[in-house]
Amino acid sequence: MSLRDLLGLMEKRKEVLHVKDPLSTSFEIPFVMKKFDKEGPVLLFEKVKGFDVKVVANVFGTRRRICAGLGVDQERLYQRLTEAWASPMKPKIVSDGPAKEVVEKVDLSKFPFLTHFERDAGPYITSAVVYAKSVDGKVDNVSVHRLQVLDRNHLAIRLVPRHLFKLWRMAKKAGKNLDVSMSLGVHPAVLLAASSPVAFGACEFDVANALMRNGLRLVECEHVNACAPAEAELVLEGRISASKEVVEGPFVDVTGTYDVQRSQPVVNVVGVIRRRDYVYEGLLPSGAEHRLLMGLPHEVLIWESVAKVVPKVCAVNLSLGGSGWLHAVISVEKQVDGDGKNVLLAAFAAHPSLKHAVVVDPDIDVFDPCDVEWAIATRFQAGEDLIVVKNVRGSTLDSSADQETGLTTKMGIDATRPLTKPEEKFERAKIPTGKSIETVARRLHSL
Ligand SMILES: Cc1cc2nc3c(=O)[nH]c(=O)nc-3n(C[C@H](O)[C@H](O)[C@H](O)COP(=O)(O)O)c2cc1C
Numbered sequence: 001m002s003l004r005d006l007l008g009l010m011e012k013r014k015e016v017l018h019v020k021d022p023l024s025t026s027f028e029i030p031f032v033m034k035k036f037d038k039e040g041p042v043l044l045f046e047k048v049k050g051f052d053v054k055v056v057a058n059v060f061g062t063r064r065r066i067c068a069g070l071g072v073d074q075e076r077l078y079q080r081l082t083e084a085w086a087s088p089m090k091p092k093i094v095s096d097g098p099a100k101e102v103v104e105k106v107d108l109s110k111f112p113f114l115t116h117f118e119r120d121a122g123p124y125i126t127s128a129v130v131y132a133k134s135v136d137g138k139v140d141n142v143s144v145h146r147l148q149v150l151d152r153n154h155l156a157i158r159l160v161p162r163h164l165f166k167l168w169r170m171a172k173k174a175g176k177n178l179d180v181s182m183s184l185g186v187h188p189a190v191l192l193a194a195s196s197p198v199a200f201g202a203c204e205f206d207v208a209n210a211l212m213r214n215g216l217r218l219v220e221c222e223h224v225n226a227c228a229p230a231e232a233e234l235v236l237e238g239r240i241s242a243s244k245e246v247v248e249g250p251f252v253d254v255t256g257t258y259d260v261q262r263s264q265p266v267v268n269v270v271g272v273i274r275r276r277d278y279v280y281e282g283l284l285p286s287g288a289e290h291r292l293l294m295g296l297p298h299e300v301l302i303w304e305s306v307a308k309v310v311p312k313v314c315a316v317n318l319s320l321g322g323s324g325w326l327h328a329v330i331s332v333e334k335q336v337d338g339d340g341k342n343v344l345l346a347a348f349a350a351h352p353s354l355k356h357a358v359v360v361d362p363d364i365d366v367f368d369p370c371d372v373e374w375a376i377a378t379r380f381q382a383g384e385d386l387i388v389v390k391n392v393r394g395s396t397l398d399s400s401a402d403q404e405t406g407l408t409t410k411m412g413i414d415a416t417r418p419l420t421k422p423e424e425k426f427e428r429a430k431i432p433t434g435k436s437i438e439t440v441a442r443r444l445h446s447l
Contacts, residue, residue: 090206
């Protein structure tokens with residue numbers, strides 16, 4: 001299964017907008033990506049100024065497309081993810097694949113890397129899944145990392161201290177560079193698996209293969225000790241330097257603000273494998289696709305944690321307004337007053353970057369900000385239903401937090417109806433309806 005298979009499906013569903021105007025990789029393509037962000041179509045830029053390559057973007061930019069890509073309905077989406085996390089399947093390693101149609105020397109100036117925002121340091125690769133094996137050969141890891149293009153054969157890689165960072169530190173301690181493959185234009189299930197918080201030691205390619213119902217194949221790289229999806233569009237092969245670092249950034253991260261600049265390792269790109277007519281995949285930093293890919297796996301963690309403290313979880317939304325990362329709305333059926341606050345505590349424990357959370361009753365649509373605000377307006381009393389926790393570890397991406405230590409203040413809002421007051425006080429007033437008036441209303445609405 002490949003990105004192309006999915007694009008074929010999206011064409012059939014009429015969800016691809018073909019952009020035929022010649023556009024530049026510097027700001028023009030990202031500007032259009034931003035215009036069509038949030039519920040927008042897949043974008044296929046057919047003419048890229050200065051390059052004979054197409055650029056595709058916004059592939060997994062909506063929940064609906066994520067479900068279509070995985071062949072699952074919204075109700076069973078989290079279950080598909082948890083099943084894949086619990087039962088990963090080793091993909092078959094094949095000797096050849098479309099990703100190896102061309103094997104070539106490195107010249108990064110040949111690729112249409114995008115420069116997204118005004119103060120960005122320059123072109124960045126934003127859709128790469130990075131595979132590495134530990135130097136002792138025992139652990140494989142796959143994760144998504146932004147890559148700053150430094151020159152014709154060097155990149156800077158942003159490593160948040162997690163699994164790839166750990167593998168790099170292990171290599172550094174052994175005095176070795178760390179071999180990596182950086183694959184672009186993969187089936188988005190691979191991106192979703194790579195941004196899943198599975199345990200150290202579990203390989204996210206195995207998770208992706210389970211998500212794709214054994215549809216993933218891998219090939220060995222040509223220049224480094226690493227593997228990559230056999231149907232990827234483009235694979236950069238490189239080594240994360242044990243000794244060379246640069247100041248990375250400025251760059252806009254998931255919140256839509258400029259991340260702080262830090263010293264980050266340099267990747268020496270040593271070879272390229274690709275499809276002959278490869279399509280370059282762009283991904284808008286802070287766009288809906290970025291937020292969904294990062295947030296969705298954490299919604300699953302929140303769901304699982306909250307399910308331990310109340311009998312029924314109805315929905316979880318790491319909202320786009322909260323950057324898919326900092327704000328959650330959770331709807332539950334509570335049994336007694338006080339359950340709401342336990343839900344908030346469970347959510348904060350499940351997703352340490354979570355900053356503000358709102359818990360609501362099942363009649364509130366967690367995906368509708370107006371509905372959530374209505375619940376806060378009519379069911380919440382700050383003197384009783386608010387939790388504030390100071391000096392707790394949060395996200396370094398939040399400009400209002402201490403971005404060095406990650407310390408922040410968290411707030412939980414219990415906007416569930418108090419069970420001590422009569423239910424009818426909180427009833428949402430309805431207007432009686434019938435078939436004929438519904439038909440009239442529908443017709444008027446469609447005008
Ligand atoms: C589009 C996108 C960009 C990301 N960029 C980075 C990044 O630059 N650095 C980073 O450490 N994590 C980044 N992440 C998050 C990691 O890929 C994610 O947390 C992953 O689960 C980490 O993998 P690990 O559990 O194997 O450590 C990004 C995620 C997405 C979806």
